[in-house]
Amino acid sequence: xxxxxxxxxxxxxxxxxxxxxxxxxxxxxxxxxxxxxxxxxxxxxxxxxxxxxxxxxxxxxxxxxxxxxxxxxxxxxxxxxxxxxxxxxxxxxxxxxxxxxxxxxxxxxxxx
Amino acid sequence: xxxxxxxxxxxxxxxxxxxxxxxxxxxxxxxxxxxxxxxxxxxxxxxxxxxxxxxxxxxxxxxxxxxxxxxxxxxxxxxxxxxxxxxxxxxxxxxxxxxxxxxxxxxxxxxxxx
Numbered sequence: 001x002x003x004x005x006x007x008x009x010x011x012x013x014x015x016x017x018x019x020x021x022x023x024x025x026x027x028x029x030x031x032x033x034x035x036x037x038x039x040x041x042x043x044x045x046x047x048x049x050x051x052x053x054x055x056x057x058x059x060x061x062x063x064x065x066x067x068x069x070x071x072x073x074x075x076x077x078x079x080x081x082x083x084x085x086x087x088x089x090x091x092x093x094x095x096x097x098x099x100x101x102x103x104x105x106x107x108x109x110x111x112x
Numbered sequence: 113x114x115x116x117x118x119x120x121x122x123x124x125x126x127x128x129x130x131x132x133x134x135x136x137x138x139x140x141x142x143x144x145x146x147x148x149x150x151x152x153x154x155x156x157x158x159x160x161x162x163x164x165x166x167x168x169x170x171x172x173x174x175x176x177x178x179x180x181x182x183x184x185x186x187x188x189x190x191x192x193x194x195x196x197x198x199x200x201x202x203x204x205x206x207x208x209x210x211x212x213x214x215x216x217x218x219x220x221x222x223x224x225x226x
Contacts (some may be wrong), residue, residue: 028157033214042116042203043216050212051170058213090157101214103157 004104005090012110013081021076021107023091024068031094032074033058033101036087041108049074050076050097081111115139116204116216118163126225132179133189133220143209146187147179151201163187194224198211
């Protein structure tokens with residue numbers, strides 16, 4: 001089944017404790033992206049990747065890192081999480097930039 | 113500046129009626145794409161419909177159609193014959209030629225009344 005998977009689905013952590021949210025797609029898509037969703041703000045793009053080893057900042061990259069060592073994986077790294085990073089995070093992929101994106105199920109992160 | 117504007121935070125529609133969800137966008141690019149996604153209360157993001165800036169005809173997908181007015185920079189979603197399962201959050205989004213980013217609006221919450 002074609003899908004985007006994210007892990008974990010739910011995470012409660014404390015300020016400053018490094019964490020990684022994994023994202024994997026099995027559709028051989030070139031474009032991958034991370035978003036955060038906050039009430040009243042819609043989805044905002046954090047980082048995106050056009051292909052392996054090619055990543056770039058979206059609108060809200062501060063406090064996040066990403067890597068794209070393999071085509072299928074695009075982990076999101078929070079080196080020192082803070083409470084303002086409490087949010088719902090989505091990973092998405094598409095065959096090419098500009099095509100419809102397929103979204104993962106979301107990761108609800110709470111930083112205490 | 114907002115690239116995508118959805119001015120209706122919440123909408124109500126009677127079952128079986130049609131409803132229009134508004135979306136305006138801001139870009140000076142010639143080539144761009146417009147998307148609508150649905151997010152039910154379960155949280156997943158579901159792609160509904162796509163319109164390319166060079167497409168002369170309005171996109172349609174089943175009960176969904178996109179009313180594309182290029183000069184007005186609007187891309188409204190029309191849902192015909194609303195069903196209870198259409199109750200959800202709806203997001204308008206844009207991909208632009210400049211940069212490789214996607215921009216989402218703040219969403220419209222649609223409630224279908226039996």
